[in-house]
Amino acid sequence: MERKRIAIIGVGLIGGSLAIQLHEKKISSRLIGVESNKKHAQKALELELVDEIMSLDDAINNSDVIVLAIPVDKMVALLPEVLNKIDQQIIIDLGSAKAQLITALKDHPKRKRYVATHPMWGTEYSGPQAAVKGAFENKAVIICNADESDADALEWTKAMYRKIGMHLLEMDAADHDLHAAYVSHISHITSFALANTVLEKEKEDQAIFELASAGFESTVRLAKSNPAMWAPIFLQNRENVLDVLNEHIAQLLRFKESIEKKDEKNLQKLIEEANKIKKIIK
């Protein structure tokens, strides 16, 4: 594929990790960073994630492709502005919630230059120092409302993700947001709430944390995730997240009831049901 000048708006965990891949897979001819946090901008240069840092306007004028990797509330504010300023560049976003954004852009005259994507990869860390080599590989990327994008923009975007080693899926924004609530957003809420449960109850007793086993670490790992990224996701995907959260609380209440009633048979049954996740997660 033709190498292009690529600007990345937001050089944090996601943007920085993508930058490494664009460079290593020889997808970019030049990498421009746009970063409002000065310390992050400096760090991104130090780590050589991007070749240079520019203002938004300069970056738009000096690139063929513009990738937005910023929190979803900032995305809804900035993406229309970027579309206002471009000529024929390709615009790609990497956000974790899609319906509100795509609806907001529906009638924009430059809508077809934009490709809505969500690569299903992340870690609980944030900032340019959290960027890692080999990110995204062998993971799924969802492309939303593909038929609303120009063919050339769509094809280049797909080629980019394939070259990084991602598995492509297409769906509409509403389906994406529902599915993301199940396989990503709810996991973060349970992990945040579990951390708060333990922190709240164990204020008086530091000794407990010596006991934390690998199981606890695994379920609470996501609780380290960035508030500036996650609070806006939960609010933009509010209805789906509430729906899944209500179901999750209902499932917890089933465990509670079985334990209260000392109903071992039903408790075993609930756990056996849960074991069916083995079919899905190897």
Add this chain to the structure above:
Amino acid sequence: MERKRIAIIGVGLIGGSLAIQLHEKKISSRLIGVESNKKHAQKALELELVDEIMSLDDAINNSDVIVLAIPVDKMVALLPEVLNKIDQQIIIDLGSAKAQLITALKDHPKRKRYVATHPMWGTEYSGPQAAVKGAFENKAVIICNADESDADALEWTKAMYRKIGMHLLEMDAADHDLHAAYVSHISHITSFALANTVLEKEKEDQAIFELASAGFESTVRLAKSNPAMWAPIFLQNRENVLDVLNEHIAQLLRFKESIEKKDEKNLQKLIEEANKIKKIIK
């Protein structure tokens, strides 16, 4: 330390992994397995986890140390029976709930030959084929009500765990059960309930599982755990588990309320609170 003839009752994930360590660290002179599941017994021999399989009575008569690694409901039934049959052997249990067991044994004439321990290690897999090399190392082991055990039994048990590479902690059974509810039992319930949430809602849509990211896998991993092991733990540690589960549901309801009210400020605050888990989990 003096090598001893050691019998392991229950050669599954925990008993099998301990057997590997006892052999590798030259703690055992002979390893005897007692296993009611014939397939597991056969597998344990095939995998050379133990030198031989014996009946319970033969194992008791041919060993210096007897380690019980069976579900906590079976433990409460079998441990008094083992104590009835021993002479001066050391008896060690590895169960995840302690108060009920220790209370039941309080007045047993052989109580002092028994050392109550809980090594804080496990995986979501079960059976002898799940046994792994290097288990338990660098993890904590809790010894409960140490002053109720004979000095020689206690010292040998501590030496065994130190030689395996574990970090020793002592506490009474009630404190153990409270802490285990926080750092282990609740993680399993949230993970089981999360699996059931997703499985329930996604019956009609297999495609979603292509999207499962590392974050989802991490929070749902424990949902693969063995019902025969976990249902009895939740019931034996019922009051603590219910207490922590109620707190966890209350924390989830805070998230729900903030999302319902679109209260981004409070949502950020809840996540920032959860981030404090970074102090504890590196």
